[in-house]
Amino acid sequence: MCQVFAGQAPERYSSTTRRLRLNGQSTSIRLENAFWEVIDQIAENDDLTTPIFISTLHSEVLELRGEPENFTSLLRCACLKFLEVSAVSEPEVVAAE
Template sequence: MCQVFAGQDPARYASTTRRLRLNGQSTSIRLENAFWDTLDEIARNQGMSTPHFLSTLHSEVLELRGEPENFTSLLRTTCLIHLGRSGQTAAVAAE
């Protein structure tokens, strides 16, 4: 069973830092590549760039709940919600 997870391409769980602006503030976000790939897909589906999508998401969270304690965790769970809704969860785990 663990071979499905252990055998995945190490590039998927390697981390990448991207610099961007969230509501005019320059910041950097470090995430595993698999999460960046999913965020890029979500942004593309929304018809916007990834930085624009992240800034929009951050603005909406600020409006609904205030400053998130851990924005990178929010991004990871956003990816999980997206994958669950699109039925890709099992397919992604098998890659």
């Protein structure tokens, strides 16, 4: 079983830093490439650019809970949540076809 995880391409777990603005402040976020792929997909699904999606998410979190303790962890968990929701909704799409 671990071969599925251990055998993945190293590019997936290599990190990339992207610079963007959050609430007018220039910042950088470092995530593994696999997470960037999911974040890019979430943004595309919402017809947003990735920086606008991330900035919107950050603003909504500020409004709901205040400044997040670890925003990159929140982004990783958002990716997991997106994948969970996608997995649940896919059977409905298949069933409707």
